Amino acid sequence: MTTRTSIAGLQVATSLFNLVEQDIAPGTGISSDAFWEAFANILDELTPRNRELLAKRDAIQQQIDDYHLAHRDQAHNATDYKSFLGEIGYLAPDVENFEINTANVDSEITTQAGPQLVVPVKNARFALNAANARWGSLYDALYGTDAITEADGADKGSSYNPIRGQRVIEFAKRHLDRVAILQKGSHADVCQYRIEGKKLRATMSNGEQTSLADPAQLRGYRGTSQQPSAILLCQNGLHIDIQIDPQHPIGARDKAGVKDLLLEAAVTTIMDCEDSVAAVDAEDKVEVYANWTGLMKGNLEDSFVKHGQTMTRKLASDRGYTGLDGSELTLHGRSLLFVRNVGHLMTNDAILDKQGNEVPEGIMDAMITCLAALHDLQGKGIHRNSRTGSIYIVKPKMHGPEEVAFADTLFARVEEALDLPRHTIKMGIMDEERRTTVNLKQCIQAARERVVFINTGFLDRTGDEIHTSMLAGPMLPKAEMKKATWIGAYENWNVDTGLACGLQGRAQIGKGMWAMPDEMAAMLEQKIAHPKAGANTAWVPSPNGATLHALHYHQVDVFALQDSMKHAMSASVDEILEIPLLTDPNRLDEAAIQSELDNNAQGILGYVVRWIDQGVGCSKVPDINNVGLMEDRATLRISSQHICNWLHHGLCSKEQVMDTLLKMAAVVDAQNCADNDYLPMATNAKQSIAFQAACALIFEGETQPNGYTEPLLHAYRREAKATSDNKRQVA
Secondary structure (H helix, E strand, C coil): CEEEEEEEEEEEHHHHHHHHHHHCCCCCCHHHHHHHHHHHHHHHHHHHHHHHHHHHHHHHHHHHHHHHCCCCCCCCCHHHHHHHHCCCCCCEEEEEEEECCCCCCCHHHCCCCCEEEEEEEHHHHHHHHHHHHHHHEEHHHHCCCCCCCCCCCCCCCCCCCCHHHHHHHHHHHHHHHHHCCCCCCCHHHEEEEEEEEEEEEEEEECCCCCCCCCCCHHEEECCCCEEEEEEEEEEECCEEEEEECCCCCCCHHHHCCEEEEECCCCCCEEEEEECCCCCCCHHHHHHHHHHHHHHHHHHCCEEEEEEEEEEEEEECCEEEEEEEEEEEEEECCCCCCEEECCCCCEEEEEEEEECCCCCEEHHHHHHHHHHHHHHCCCCCCCCCCCCCCCCCECCCCCHHHHHHHHHHHHHHHHHHHHHCCCCCCCEEEEEHHHHHCHHHHHHHHHCCEEEEEEEHHHHHHHHHHHHCHHCCEEECCCCHHCCHHHHHHHHHHHHHHHHHHHCCCCCEEEEEECCCCCHHHHHHHHHHHHHHHHCCCCCCCHHHHHHHHHHHHHHHCCCHHHHHCCCCCCCHHHHCCCCCCCCHHHHHHHHHHHHHHHHHHHHHHHHHHHHHHHHCCCECHHHCCCCEEEEEEHHHHHHHHHHHHHHHHCCCCHHHHHHHHHHHHHHHHHHHHCCCCCCCHHHHCCCCCHHHHHHHHCCCHHHHHHHCCHHHHHHHHHHHHHHHHHHHHHC
């Protein structure tokens, strides 16, 4: 039973009440009593509207289902379908051209293009690592990943391999030659760097002197001008720190004494309360809010044992250099932090309203995360996050401009409650639902004084694509879905619309996650497509991934590219509305269907078993081929909806799916055999709460709101926690 404290007509879990009372509110100028009174008033005003918007989602989906049922014996008529969507309000009326006027936005968003991390804020160590990934060692990122091949004696081994180390150095020097071009020669031939007359002077092995082809790239240094310990360069808004130490084991092997290249990498990070987090009750939410508060105060720490030694993580300090005029130059040492609140759908029992109902979790997140952010805004923390006085909230899973307008109203009420200037709270709009995609311009207009971020994401967007058109027919296999017309149009439409609405220089236009954290060589080859598409940020799965992805932003001047793209619309709503149907189901033989089922079922089980049994919301989950994938609920949504769709249209049977789940449960059990906390599923399927949850996601998927996984996951996770608690009490 949750112990509760009564205040302002609310029943607040005492653990959450104490967190606000003892840790979050003190020092903000907002008393705990005033906070809860304002919270209760916001709930009274906005909870009914929240419910109305969710009811409208259901009503629209029912109308779309009815349309497809009525036309199931007819060829799809794209013109008629589009007109129908307009009639039911799915397609909103167009709006006149406009540009956003968001103000007081930090430079990491406005003028720096670079990688972005997304990390579960519930895990303090992960959160700290991500915040500190603003700066990353290129040498470490290359040496420790497959970005450098292990062929020909360059294996990682158990100790330092000089052959591999030399290849790392050669890679780094080639990169410098590409992005910090010398007037003549190569960085590989430099034997000394120094600063003379505000310019970089490089002495080559043959004694010749050279300097940067673009002298403006030099920004500062550490040490003395004649014997610098660091040379600070800048390329496309990102800093490169050439670290020099001839006494260092690595520097001693280098002609110029270079021991590393420290790159400005994850300039922004999203601290996630949503898809990557398993937070189902007050206990979980207290952990989430406590970590976010620690980040805003700057005092979050986490200790752990590594190689037999206790280590402590804390937030990195700012970085100091000597500017070219001799003045002190300070660079931000940490990522600029967003916080991703949950969407409009879920409620949470951490707080019960005046009628005894669970409160909308999105309202709860907004109030509490913003109260915590006051420590940063008021400059009372150890470190500063926003230097412009803003709070950055990414708002996911909104359906159309009405829901964006509701979030705008919510943020305005929070600002009033916390005595903040209007539009202090900035909004990130995640373009991951089809009703938002086709109305993206209208969505941006609804938050035109707040919006600082839009992005695309294949997984959730495809999950919604499948659920929205569930009754239209069977969908393409997932691999073919990525090549369908709508997905390319969607990716282009997002950038085109963002630029047309004036986001350049005011907001981020983002792209989705590279999901394979162990496949960095492939990422280096492929992910440059994101900045080349005009996106000034893109998601990466790790600090090493951020460091390596920064290389792409050195090579692509995204803002210059955006200039050339501003007046060219390359996508249309008509293309986006093309339903990715498998027009000839007979072309898939039994083996192809079974392979698709195996892949989906294994992915569902591999993720769900950790979510339900261990409360892990995001982790590297091995796929059916034992390739580790960073997975969260978006992965689950697309896979469960895909099987559900094929079940509905008879490409497979319930018995076949159940047999597949049992077979794949054994595969997942084997993949997790080294985990002492793991609870096997295959030998205990009827009693395994995780296995039952996976089944429910598929067999009840058609009736889940917009195909979301949260309602079922939360219910089964609560059951698993209660079962675990009961066992502990009996013991």
